[in-house]
Amino acid sequence: MKIIVLVKQVPGTDSVKLDPVTGVMVRTGKDTIINPLDENALAEAIRIKNTYPDVKITAVSMGPISAMKAIKEAIAMGADDGVLVSGREFAGSDTIATAKVIAAAIKKTGDFDMILCGERATDGETGQTAAMIAHYLGVPAQTYVSALEVLEDGVIVKRTVESGFERVQVTFPVLVSVNKDISDTGFPTLDGKLKAKKVEVPMLGNAELGFDKSELGLTGSPTRVVKIFSPKLSRDTIMVKANATMQPIDELMSFLVQKDVL
Amino acid sequence: MSMYVNCSIAEAKNLSEFKGVFILGEQRDGKIQAVTFELLTWGRGIADDLGCELACVLLGDEIENLDEVILRGADKVFFIQDPIFKNFLTQPYSNAITRLVNEEKPEVIIAGATTTGRTVMPLVAAKTNTGLTADCTELTVDPDTKLLLQTRPAIGGNIMATIKTPDTRPQMATVRPRSAKQSPVDTSRTGQIIVKNYAGATTMTVEKFLEFIIDTTQAVSIEEADIIIAGGKGMKNAAGFKLIEELAELMGAAVGATRDAVELGWSTYPHQVGLSGKTVSPKLIIAAGIAGKIQFLAGMQTSDVIVAINKDPEAQIFKVADFGIVGDVFEVMPMLIETVKKIKASA
Ligand SMILES: Cc1cc2nc3c(=O)[nH]c(=O)nc-3n(C[C@H](O)[C@H](O)[C@H](O)COP(=O)(O)OP(=O)(O)OC[C@H]3O[C@@H](n4cnc5c(N)ncnc54)[C@H](O)[C@@H]3O)c2cc1C
Ligand SMILES: Nc1ncnc2c1ncn2[C@@H]1O[C@H](COP(=O)(O)O)[C@@H](O)[C@H]1O
Numbered sequence: 001m002k003i004i005v006l007v008k009q010v011p012g013t014d015s016v017k018l019d020p021v022t023g024v025m026v027r028t029g030k031d032t033i034i035n036p037l038d039e040n041a042l043a044e045a046i047r048i049k050n051t052y053p054d055v056k057i058t059a060v061s062m063g064p065i066s067a068m069k070a071i072k073e074a075i076a077m078g079a080d081d082g083v084l085v086s087g088r089e090f091a092g093s094d095t096i097a098t099a100k101v102i103a104a105a106i107k108k109t110g111d112f113d114m115i116l117c118g119e120r121a122t123d124g125e126t127g128q129t130a131a132m133i134a135h136y137l138g139v140p141a142q143t144y145v146s147a148l149e150v151l152e153d154g155v156i157v158k159r160t161v162e163s164g165f166e167r168v169q170v171t172f173p174v175l176v177s178v179n180k181d182i183s184d185t186g187f188p189t190l191d192g193k194l195k196a197k198k199v200e201v202p203m204l205g206n207a208e209l210g211f212d213k214s215e216l217g218l219t220g221s222p223t224r225v226v227k228i229f230s231p232k233l234s235r236d237t238i239m240v241k242a243n244a245t246m247q248p249i250d251e252l253m254s255f256l257v258q259k260d261v262l
Numbered sequence: 263m264s265m266y267v268n269c270s271i272a273e274a275k276n277l278s279e280f281k282g283v284f285i286l287g288e289q290r291d292g293k294i295q296a297v298t299f300e301l302l303t304w305g306r307g308i309a310d311d312l313g314c315e316l317a318c319v320l321l322g323d324e325i326e327n328l329d330e331v332i333l334r335g336a337d338k339v340f341f342i343q344d345p346i347f348k349n350f351l352t353q354p355y356s357n358a359i360t361r362l363v364n365e366e367k368p369e370v371i372i373a374g375a376t377t378t379g380r381t382v383m384p385l386v387a388a389k390t391n392t393g394l395t396a397d398c399t400e401l402t403v404d405p406d407t408k409l410l411l412q413t414r415p416a417i418g419g420n421i422m423a424t425i426k427t428p429d430t431r432p433q434m435a436t437v438r439p440r441s442a443k444q445s446p447v448d449t450s451r452t453g454q455i456i457v458k459n460y461a462g463a464t465t466m467t468v469e470k471f472l473e474f475i476i477d478t479t480q481a482v483s484i485e486e487a488d489i490i491i492a493g494g495k496g497m498k499n500a501a502g503f504k505l506i507e508e509l510a511e512l513m514g515a516a517v518g519a520t521r522d523a524v525e526l527g528w529s530t531y532p533h534q535v536g537l538s539g540k541t542v543s544p545k546l547i548i549a550a551g552i553a554g555k556i557q558f559l560a561g562m563q564t565s566d567v568i569v570a571i572n573k574d575p576e577a578q579i580f581k582v583a584d585f586g587i588v589g590d591v592f593e594v595m596p597m598l599i600e601t602v603k604k605i606k607a608s609a
Contacts, residue, residue: 036538095396096388122537124416126396131352131384140469141352143381146531156472160532161350161377162483163290167472168351180538181531222393226411227424235568235584239575242589249597252569253605255585259567261489261546 001052001150003045004106005079006117006130007061008035009070034070036185037118039077041176043183045116046078048150056080058109062090062102068201075196076188083109087205089213094221095124099132101216104209106137114155115175119144127177134175142170146181279367280431283309284340286359286373286382287320287331290474292348294320294327296486297374299334299444304372304401304437306335306445308410311403312369319362321347321355332453334445340366342458346465349474350378353467356385358460363390368432370410372401375436375541376485387434393427394434397541399441399564410435415564439485440543441564477532484516484533489546492518492535492562495526496551496572496591503528505595506550512602518542518549520558536561548598551591554579571595 012031034042042059049055059074061067062085071082085105093101106112115134120127127143134141146165147158154171160179188196206216214220238255240248256262285305287298302318309316317338318331323345331339340362346354359382363371371386373379375397387394395412399422402411409426410433416423427433484490491513493506503523510517519529521536535542537557543564550571552558555578562568563582570583571594580586587594 094393095384096391096393099388127380128384128387128394128396131381132388134352135356135385135388140467141381141385142469143352144377154468159377162485164477165475166349167475169470169472171468179531180534222391222427222430223395223425224428225423226426228416229422229424234581237580237583237586239580239586239588242571242587242594244593246597246601248587248589249594249601252585252587252598253601256546256567256569259546259584261567 001048001055001114002110002112003048003055003057004109004112004115005038005042005045005057005059005074006102006115006133007038007042007059007070007074008118008121008123009033009061009063009067010035010121010123032066032069034073035118035121035123037120037178037180039185040180040182041116041118041178042074042077042079043186044148044178046186047183048148049078052150058082058112060085060102060106060109062086062098062105071201072196073188075199075201076192077186078189078192081199082201084201084203085205085209086203089206089211089216092218092221093216094223095126095128095132096222097216097220099129100136100220101209101211102129103133103136104211105204106133108204108208111173113172113174115139115173117175117177119177119179130175130177137173137175139173139175140170141175141177142168143177145176145178148176148178148182277429277431280369282315282317282366282368282370283312284317284319284363284366284368284371284432285336286371286379287318288374288376288378289320289322289325292322292324292326294325294330296444297376297439298331300439300442301372301374301437302331302335302445303442308370308372308401308403309337312408314369317366317368319359321358323348328455330447332455333447333449333451335448335451337453339453339455340458341455342460344459344461344465346467349471350382351467351469351471352381352385353469354465355382356389357464358458359386360389361460361464362458363432371432371434373434373436375438379436383434383436390432392430392432392434394436395425395427396436398435398437399543401435401437409433415560438541438543438564440545484518484535484540484542487516487542487544489513489515490518490535490542490544490548490562490565491515492520492547492549492552493523493528494520494549494552494558495522496553497523497528498551498592500526500528502551502592505591505599509548509595509599509602512599512606516544518547518562520552520555549579549583550595552579553577554582
């Protein structure tokens, strides 16, 4: 069985601070990490590999050359190999344009049974790319998956939805986007680290994928950002100190009544 | 496996052919879900600004009270009816919606940023080769260009971005549940219900729906709740976190938790609010024992009224709070619970 895991490189949010005055995020480091939910997807792939020995895991990432780091990390954690999709033409792509490129790159790597990826990334937070990739590959997308059971010819997924869970059975090939409940993220192993050093990770650029330039980057993106602004973060806060009396609570209650929320 | 579809967005689409606003309603067990009525509020406003019709699209087998959608603002209902649509399945849903979009050519489509909307809309966008903006908190019509301006939080909620889809149609967006009030019933309204039967290729799928399991711990779903009581590491332990649950139950509220509280096992992931959890926007959220780290704030700072209880007066949560109580949660929460009990008893 061949599993593709999509790993997106995102800014490490641990080093992000909030400017209390402007409400803007200040990146204090240049560190990048694998999108946390993609690590969960990778962990699930590894769990499956541990149960079914003939599983091969390929990590695919689209991004600048530095995204190689994400692929090497994925290999260190247990992926067998990887593919980096990189090229200047791809910069500025919105989700549709990104999905087309990633789908084309996956096609290049041959047949697969399952694509595992995160339900959304912490940077763009659109959570759209996965389903779009599924479309361009002509496979069904199962989203928000918190548990997965491998069958002979497909999988049963448990989707976490608004008021409960849905169980859906689907045949291979399939794309599955996961949430945090799926499998706990793992750690790099010594073997994996050695392998990550040795393995040659091929790069795919537009020379290999052959898109018309008009389909890529900004020109290939139907959406346009027209304005960026800071939301008003600080509110006019009424502050009270708790004391042994009921007075602060009473004040809160009348505030809530006045705001029409009780 | 099917063919890789490769067509360019530059392909000229006759934009003026596209008219009308669609909203994508949702049903479960044949009952129209509240998010549908919020979408009607958005849709009605946009349709009025554009001077066009508003249609509500619903997929299902049997659906109760279809008329209500008209009374709440739709001019038309497209009811795509088939047993396969009883439950959400990505292939039949996205195929059927795409088919309707190709037949009717709406200018704008709005869906909820729910698990369903956020799954099916990317598929429809890809199939119709147009843009989609996820998770909007505001939609307006540009008075000059008549384009839909789609505003959404980005980078962990620290920046708002306004996005448009100038050259392709439909213009598509998902909007956060609770970002608008439910459209009220107006019994004088009339409209048309059009039943679509798409049996055949459209309904074919390799997916099989097995079952829906209600999550009893999500008696009130956090994304749809009017009120959320959220707890963090300051609740000390699982027993302390029970105070959150107790107040929530009393107030008919949903329970929210920080990542730390979930990781410590005091609550479960469906309750996690924040960057790697759910984005919520209730009328009221009470945050107790929560520091207010940026990743948490990203998931809740658009809430209408924010109340914070923290013993540290410098805690960042107070920056976004409308009402802050500096104090020990183990003192304040029991008092709050008592007060709510009293109010309920006297009501
Ligand atoms: C990529 C990434 C994604 C993340 N996603 C999320 C996410 O989705 N959601 C999320 O919540 N976090 C997320 N985090 C983690 C986030 O950075 C914080 O670690 C987390 O929100 C802190 O949770 P907390 O406020 O419960 O705990 P703490 O930071 O430990 O804060 C506890 C607070 O309780 C107060 N307190 C303690 N005792 C008492 C008492 N007796 N009475 C009153 N107050 C008391 C303290 O003053 C303190 O302010 C993410 C982090 C990363 C790196
Ligand atoms: N550039 C990328 N490279 C690899 N995977 C990606 C990329 N963009 C998105 N993905 C995958 O799609 C998921 C959803 O991303 P997003 O739509 O950006 O929220 C991520 O968790 C990744 O698994």
